[in-house]
Amino acid sequence: xxxxxxxxxxxxxxxxxxxxxxxxxxxxxxxxxxxxxxxxxxxxxxxxxxxxxxxxxxxxxxxxxxxxxxxxxxxxxxxxxxxxxxxx
Numbered sequence: 001x002x003x004x005x006x007x008x009x010x011x012x013x014x015x016x017x018x019x020x021x022x023x024x025x026x027x028x029x030x031x032x033x034x035x036x037x038x039x040x041x042x043x044x045x046x047x048x049x050x051x052x053x054x055x056x057x058x059x060x061x062x063x064x065x066x067x068x069x070x071x072x073x074x075x076x077x078x079x080x081x082x083x084x085x086x087x088x
Contacts, residue, residue, distance in 0.1 A: 037069070043061050
């Protein structure tokens with residue numbers, strides 16, 4: 001377990017950084033990058049603990065939809081708290 005605090009003494013708010021990692025995709029038929037279209041869903045979970053080891057779980061999701069022609073679909077792409085189905 002990581003043993004450091006990312007806040008000033010007496011501060012009531014918390015802040016933490018969490019990165020799900022870098023992803024690269026390839027066209028499975030042609031084995032080329034970048035892909036022409038894709039729908040990608042990632043459900044992320046991180047935990048925040050206080051010094052007494054009381055922890056809270058935070059769930060977030062990211063859904064990225066790229067339409068044919070490598071155009072980001074801004075209406076279907078979204079992110080938020082909680083999780084969403086990865087089946088589509």
